[in-house]
Amino acid sequence: MKRCFHVVAIPIRIVLNTFGDYNPHGMMYVLKENEDEVRERVKRNPFSPVDLVQPLVIRANDGDEVEIKFENKLPFATGMHFSEADYDVQTSDGANVGLNENTLVECGECIVYNIKANHPGVYYFSDLGNPASSDQGSNINGLFGSLFVQARGSWWTDPVTGCPIKSGVYADIHHPFLPSHREYAWIFHDEMPAVDLTGNKPLDPVTNQERESTHAINYRYEPLQNRKKLIDEGVVCPDCDGEEVHHDSWVFGDPATPILRGYVGDPARIRLVHGGVKETHVFHYHVHQWFQDPTNTDSEIFDAQAISPQSWYDVNPLYGLGSLQGSFGDAIIHCHLYPHFEVGMWGINRVFNTLQDGSQCYPNGEPIEALKPLPDRAPPPLPTKKKPGFPNFIPGKVGFKAPRPPLGIVGGRGLTKIERNAAVPNPRPGAVFTDPCGFVDDPVVVEYNISAIELPLVYNREGWHDPKGRIYVKDEDIDDICSGKKEPEPLIIHMAAGTCIRINFTNRLPNVADGDAFQLVTRTYEVGLHIHFVKFDVLVNDGANVGWNYDSSVLPGETIRYEYFADVELKAWFFHDHLFANYHQQHGLFGSGVVHPRFAEFLDSCTGEEVDSGTQITVVQPLIPDYRDFSLMVHDFALIFDKKGCPLNPPEFPGSQDDPGLFGVNYKCEPLQFRLKGPDCDPAYSFSSFVNGDPVTPILQCYEGDSFRIRLLQGAQEESHSFNVHGMRWKSDRPDVESRFNAQQHIGISESFTFEIWAKRFGDYLWTFETEEDLWNGLWGLIRVFDEEVDFLIPLPDQIPPPPRTMALPECTGIPPGQPEIIDCPGPADAPVKRFNIVAFQIPIIYSDHLEKDPFGIIFALEEDMNDIICGKKNPVPLVIRANVGDRVEVNLTSLLEFNKFPFLDGIWPYPPVKEQACYPPSIRISLHSQLIDYDVKTSAGETVGFNPDQTVGPNEAITYCWYVDENVGTCGLWDMADIRNHRSLGTYGAFIAEPKGTEFLNPYTLEPACNGASVILNNPFLPVTREFVLVMYDGARLVDKCDQLIVDPIDGILLADEPDPDLVDTYDNGSRGFNYRTERLINRYVKVPNLGVLFSSKVHGDPSTPLFEAYARDPITFRLLNPSERRRSHGFFLHGHYWNSTNTDITSQIKSFISEIVTGLTRDIPVHYGAGGVLGIPGDYMYRSGNIRWDIEQGMWGIMRVHGQVQGHLPPIK
């Protein structure tokens, strides 16, 4: 079927909420038939949101052809670039890339794009004519939208009228064979320039400083700061403080942000899209869970999901709206990054339990818009006087805080008559209107008494501390923790699947929190326990105060009772406060429950006694292997002071959300600045327990041969982190054996991951949050695998007991360990051996044709290439080496580093910066650590960790590592671990690629054998001959321009920059970026030809400096993508006109055209569907790039894959 749309890009005033915050220079795509009406309505309503001003969402079916007549009414060349789609890159790319025809159009012109939808999903579209990240850019001002592609045979109707619709963010989708479902567009976007009603930048009424930048959904946001003004002025809720009622419709009425409406049990799909330019947000949806990959029922279950710019996910809530328990009421949906949440990035999923025909009103008199029942489901009952339905049975008072739930507060009220009519037959505390534990006859009930308390938390041996730590504790542990007998740690409670959980939660916090360098005095008089994953009644048990629900928090000195159900084995469920989280979550107020397999028994790993809580326990289960269970909760914005009481990384003013404080993991950190106790203060031994003792951070302990699970969660507050385990790996989706092996995971606040790992060999393994700033400030620890028995760790009952101890445990000596005496190489003795003689040396690296360079570069290179590099015949590239499955790899690493060639000999590295700068002198030792493949961590991990031998190498010395390629793990990052401050920015990274057994590698230009290089041909007798392209995405580089002036990216690379704002960037945004030691910063091109529309054009500017990969149409191609560099800002990866399976090892996994949440340590293998040129096999230039308009693309993170239609003399075709 062919569907035709006429789309116009127009300038438009976007009013973002009912307080009149607006973007005077907004831009949007709109259907031609709506253009006049939109303009007229905006003209008539200059200070109110206009419904039709929303991101354009159009729909088609799988298999459809879509013709877009695009008309540009913006004052610069623009277009519509579609992800996921198949199209002719010469006519429908919506961009002006390389040598292609220009498919942008100038103001007043039209163009026709023809695309084919060959798989369901979100076909995100946006402008690539104006890629500026500044306020003058197009994407930041709203020029994005989506084509939602449905299952073949679908049609769609308006949820209010039931009539067919052509566009709109909400629709009911119908199908002859599939259930009808609600479809909601949830398009996050950020950084949109906004002013308040007066035309000035909005202020925070507490700090009187400018509030956070815009974080919105579908062109709407609902900041706390606006609503708080109504409290401060006495208009509403005079006894309230602010944050605790931010989401309370009883106080303020409904927000301007999306309210996704449906009936209990309705099948639904939220199309989660990121239309923003910068941040990686975390989408969290209360009450509901969904499969990470909706096409794969073995995939992980999520209820919080990170998403980077221009990416998308389908969120299909399991069991439909209200989840398994059928919980009706308001389920808030929000970005979990707390500063974003506070500034308005939230909305509501409103689940009605009675029919809404348009005749009802909310308690404040606002009419409830009609909502058609889905045609294949029985409609809910009509509201009656006795049973008026949600929210009209709740005894709230408009203008005041929501009422407390009936039965919940100990000593509190019972049910009103009308509440009784709405209640389940056996209402009880925490389970009044839905019975979360009603699925099972007589379920096991476990009860916990938990309190929130305030106490000082000491983060490390240097006396870094939070004097006002706030944590959850079991009541029975309060005395031991407060008296120092028991070390505070995040509360982790454990239960088996099928358990009904009851919690008596007491608020023992001071109701006024003092001010300090970080925060202002805040009246944090309420607190709750909001839970993820488990089943519960959202009206009374959310631990939150949302919409027209009850306020299920508790006042000081009071106790509230909650009830949840763990229906199946889940993973770790996050819990935290939802009332004053912006004040005290970063003080430690978070925890987790872990749902284990049914029949599991939980033991203290030291004594063997039964326990029900703890961050490290032993789990015994009769049907599956016993395992250790370890929980790590990372957090940022840790508001800590040094031992003298000086604040560490304080903000410019108290109350600022501008990345205050530092970091912790389980309330601890082990900063590298304090681990220089070895000779010459050499950073190479920072991780060595021989030299510096064990870290104070968690050491996860087990015996060789044990299985263990790491529960990884993030408790606070705004930033992305990158968890890595060195020398170990896990299946990316624990329930799915077809998922790929990973050794790294991006995480944002509230996300939860379980990694199941087998401790194959004894030794000390490093776990890290690997980005430079995290690691520098102490987010690392050890996994200690013992070979012999120790008296503080019980053996797993189903394992062969470890042998008695024959060797004393090692101790800190202050002396660096020696190198390993014997290298025990894994794998069969007769395995083929691949040897690589690698040299690490200092050499200037030219990063671009604009002569941007790193004069102090350090590279790894094959010994045979070194002379050519030194004499300038070869410009340095990241080392890429390969071996096949079944090969043994012998790496001989020689260091030629010279101290005097480092840029900052005094040990202070000023740019790119990190928080909490301190002296860390450059190390002249170096190492080469590899991810994912098999080796003995005591000899070949390429790092000196714990009580392992030294695996770094000094100048003019050599060391040998031995690896075994036991699995087809694909791309593995390589990097130095001797000095993460003074080496990584200079280029000390590369890639190892594990290829299928029997593969030969050929130089694509000479067809001669070649083991290294970013571009090779893979020749395997059982596989198609394939071109392989390796992209080493990097950030944090320190470059100088052709005049040797330091380039301060991203600031120096911003197009159409307004006046420079020194606070614009976070520490981790700094540094230059690109691929494979190359960059193509758009500012250089713009200076040369000040025309935004030709920035990517090779006709005007020549080809970019970044790798130009070449292939012939339909050549099989595979990309190997990795990011071994250092910054915490997440990136995306997109390839125009192509797509692939989101899990390369699973051919049934969802098809997508991007990789998202890319941060240090990520590796992906991307076998592209249909080969070069996509399904249509069309020659042309296909751009690969990041999705971050701010600040990746313009800073050079893009390049071209050139697909030839005719044989080229320099590029032999493949057979």
Add this chain to the structure above:
Amino acid sequence: MADYKYDYKFPTVNDVHDQSLVYYFMEQVGKRILIMSPAFPFIIIGIILETIDDYLVVDVETTNIAELENRDWFIHIHDIEVFYVENGGPPIPKLKDGYC
């Protein structure tokens, strides 16, 4: 079209295999059985009540999911990947909820 010739002899080896299983289960009526299946719910423990054609009827006392317990389940023998009957050997463990 090729002229394929089949030399089936009935009963086939599969018929014999199925019939043997059915006979075996008929002899085990009243005993406890542990069954593992490749599909949900993966594990079943209960008492064999009877066989009906090539279905086994089990009074299920334990599975992964409590909601499926204390019911009679009809299990096709093709869905049984592995089984163990308490027949004088080690007893099947009694699994219980609520250790903590």
